[in-house]
Amino acid sequence: MLSRLLRNTIHLMTRQLSAFNKRRQQRLPLPDPRMWGVDVRDNHLAFGDVLLEDLAKQYGTPLMIFNRERLLLDALSIQTALDQKINGSRALVSYKTTPIPGVLQELHSAGLGAEVISPYELWLACKLGVPGEKIVYNGVNKDPDSLELAVQHGVLAINVDAVEEVAALKLAVKKVGRKANVGVRLGFNETSQFGLSVKSGEAFEVAKLLASDNENFNFNCIHFNATSGARNSKTHIHYALKALDFMKALLAETGATVPYLDIGGGIGVPTSKQMSGIEFVLSRALQIVPLPPDHGDFEPIEHFLDNVVQKIEDKCGALQMPLPKLLMEPGRFVTSRAGILLTKIRSRKERTNDVTFLIGEAGKLNLTLPMDFQYHEIFDIKRAQAPRNKSFSIVGRVCTTADWTVRMKLLPSGLSQGDILAIMDAGAYFTAFSNSFAFPRPPVIIVDERGGVTEIRRRETYADLVGCDTISALL
Ligand SMILES: Cc1ncc(COP(=O)(O)O)c(C=O)c1O
Structure with missing residues (x-):
């Protein structure tokens, strides 16, 4: 009796959800x-x-x-705008997002560099003929061999993600007999495993160490990757300004001017979206399909970059600091x-x-x-x-x-x-x-x-x- 009642209730609920x-x-x-x-x-x-x-x-x-036309349209919309706004700035394609050599090659031919996060990806970028000055090596798994390859290939920035990487880098420099171009990844989020903690001062200590060791390193880059699927420039601006404060403090402490600011990926695509927590739970538990993104919610990429660059220029003016060149490493925006x-x-x-x-x-x-x-x-x-x-x-x-x-x-x-x-x-x-x-x-x-x-x-x-x-x- 009870089980029939339960069955009927579930049946009714399922039908109603389906109609909804x-x-x-x-x-x-x-x-x-x-x-x-x-x-x-x-x-x-x-x-x-x-x-x-x-x-x-x-x-x-x-x-x-x-679709090659669509691919190049999205890729060049970032690359061209960045370069026009601050000469020497560059978009890098995030290899992990679309690890298909034929697609990556198209993007490199269009002028984009490579952002790699593993020894395999670094090897692939070298194989595809990407010059060192167009590669950034990020990630939490930089084994000694890959560090040597990165130093040998003269990559633009090996962004240190953990304290232990400093000693490994010094070893690679010694073995290869060439200075390494380095940077640090700023970890703004204490709940994630990425980057060096800004809050605890760890990031600043490592940056000071690298920036004052001119024998082994060229200090080239401050990096962060703080969001995903951004619909507007707010979050990127928020963290870019914090990164500039960090650069200014480093300049004051060590005299080092950092030439590149790498503001990560994380730009959303107006035709797809990450489900919100509620949408995810409802889709799994009750099969309620999330609704598509509203295209009007997305800041067009030119405005997005205009806003970011404007705020960076204002801040550098206020801090009386030279303007860094920008690096961006969008993944989904370029290929999705x-x-x-x-x-x-x-x-x-x-x-x-x-x-x-x-x-x-x-x-x-x-x-x-x-x-x-x-x-x-x-x-x-x-x-x-x-x-x-x-x-x-x-x-x-x-x-x-x-x-x-x-x-x-x-x-x-x-x-x-x-x-x-x-x-x-x-x-x-x-x-x-x-x-x-x-x-x-x-x-x-x-x-x-x-x-x-x-x-x-x-x-x-x-x-x-x-x-x-x-x-x-x-x-
Ligand atoms: C270091 C790094 N670079 C690039 C990306 C690309 O991100 P997106 O596809 O959101 O642009 C990510 C994403 O997680 C990342 O962690």
């Missing part, structure tokens, strides 16, 4: 693919004359596609919108309580992890602007209920086997978090402005998956 989800999403305007630099041809998604459907036929699915993940629906299953599953080729356990905590738009590539009138739970193909992509998402009702979904803003962090849990990883292609397509990463094979195994059956 549907009503909220139905009130939204249909998303416009042009926000991602994608055209619509007879309701089909396309880049110019190249239909996404044809790319899926040619390269198979799942498939990661990069340019990437689209295509995933084909393998089957459709109707279940009770209005639940309809679309079983596809991408779930969060191997391909869409960022969707666990971020909002991402989805299109049916052949019904791009069809009315959205049915809620679907889109799941992946690993055999666990944890492998979902999004639940209760409103999409055109006819979706079924063979249809292809485009998951937008897949350019940042999707590849970094992807893995080969039961299935090989997809190829990556890049489409240029004239419709030319280049495969920059082939599809992983079964042989790739066992490539490091040494048992004789596989050799």
Whole structure:
């Protein structure tokens, strides 16, 4: 009796939540693919004359596609503005965000430098021919070999993140026989593990040590990375001003003028967003789909940089200090919108309580992890602007209920086997978090402005998956 009552209550609640989800999403305007630099041809998604459907036929699915025009638009909007505002300033692409050499190479050709956070990434930047003066080495895991490589390659700044790195750096300098360009990462947030604590004075002590050791070091940089997904310049300005106070104190104490201020990444993308704490809890516990970001909330990048630079100039004037050149290391702002993940629906299953599953080729356990905590738009590539009138739970193909992509998402009702979904803003962090849990990883292609397509990463094979195994059956 009690269990029937409970079942009925759950049933009723589920139906009401489902209706609530549907009503909220139905009130939204249909998303416009042009926000991602994608055209619509007879309701089909396309880049110019190249239909996404044809790319899926040619390269198979799942498939990661990069739109070169969009990529360069976003990258150059930062690089050009920075350089115009303070000569010699530079945008660096954060390697960890999109670790795909073909994409990184495009960005380097457009003039961006490299921000690396691991020995592998440093090695990759050297392999891709990035000159030392365009590389910044950050991160919490700088092993001795990588420090030697960084010193040898003359990277612009090795930003010290922990006290222990100072001795390791001195050793690297001695071994290589060349001075190291160094900086410090300021840790403003006492609850995170990153950087040297500003509050305790640790950062200042290390900076003094480095800045006064002219035999081993050129003190080149003050760095912080204090936020993520910023919609406006407030947080960057707040911490940039604190960093300038730090520089002024260092100048007073040691006589050292620091040529670069690295204000980190953390610029938000107007087409995607980090869920708030409440949205995250509601999406997990009650399957309430978060709403898309409001584009109007985002300060255009030119204004963002204007504001930051203006405040830095004012502050340097007030402190009677030379203006440092700026470094920025945006990740998602540069690559997020340019990437689209295509995933084909393998089957459709109707279940009770209005639940309809679309079983596809991408779930969060191997391909869409960022969707666990971020909002991402989805299109049916052949019904791009069809009315959205049915809620679907889109799941992946690993055999666990944890492998979902999004639940209760409103999409055109006819979706079924063979249809292809485009998951937008897949350019940042999707590849970094992807893995080969039961299935090989997809190829990556890049489409240029004239419709030319280049495969920059082939599809992983079964042989790739066992490539490091040494048992004789596989050799
Ligand atoms: C050191 C460093 N650089 C760059 C980034 C890129 O951040 P985003 O993708 O938010 O711009 C991060 C993000 O966590 C970071 O920690």
